[in-house]
Amino acid sequence: MKNLKITALLAVLAFSPFYANVFPVIPTSIVKKVAEVAKWKSETIDVGNIPQGKQKLIRFEFTNTSSQPIMIDKVAPSCGCTTADYTKTKVLPGKTGFVEASYNAAAEGPFSKSITITMAGSSEPKTLSFKGTVVK
Template identity: 75%
Template sequence: MKNLKITALLAVMAFSPFYANVFPVEGTPIVKVVAEAAKWKSESIDVGNIPQGKPKLIRFEFTNTSKKPIIIENVAPSCGCTTADYSKKAILPGKKGFVEASFNAANAGPFIKTVNVTTSDSKTPKTLSFKGTVTAA
């Protein structure tokens, strides 16, 4: 029985290279990579040290690299300490748009915050982040 298992295993291994070339792999894209229509200037910003009690405005800019207009459909900050504003009109091909986050620097210490942006070109939100340290007043 042991010899039968070893023989079967050797037979499978012997014929494996034969079947390896049955399906063409080279030059056949299995997964297409979709380029983003919004090319962000920066997806993460370090604001450094900011004084406690003074709101900080962080601006994320992007360029529409597609051939059709982009509309920002939703902007969702990660917490109540951050509010957001954004380009309300359609951003035409080759033009720039923005998302601004206003961070309420109430508590001293380091922070990392995010803003999720959904556009008409992709229903998967793009996560933008900013970090820094609030220094005590």
């Protein structure tokens, strides 16, 4: 019985280098980050001076740089003074999509706002921002 255990152990040790190469390790992530699938034309926009009491539309555009269609899953403005619209269909590889922010310029003075975007199938959100000054 002792000889059988030693023989089995030697067989396992003899074949372990062979099996170590059966499943190669691929150093790529399964979940792609937003930065890898979408190239944004601009991630920060300075809108300059905005007249008080007027709506300002800010448009962020992106290009699908992946080999698969992508889709925006969620868009969340940072405050109630901003609403958002976005491409609600799949964006094919090489094609463009958009996220639009509509800012209500009610309060006078400088401002800085952001919008957080999450692509379907991605756990990494992308934050876009815009800033400016509301003048009378």
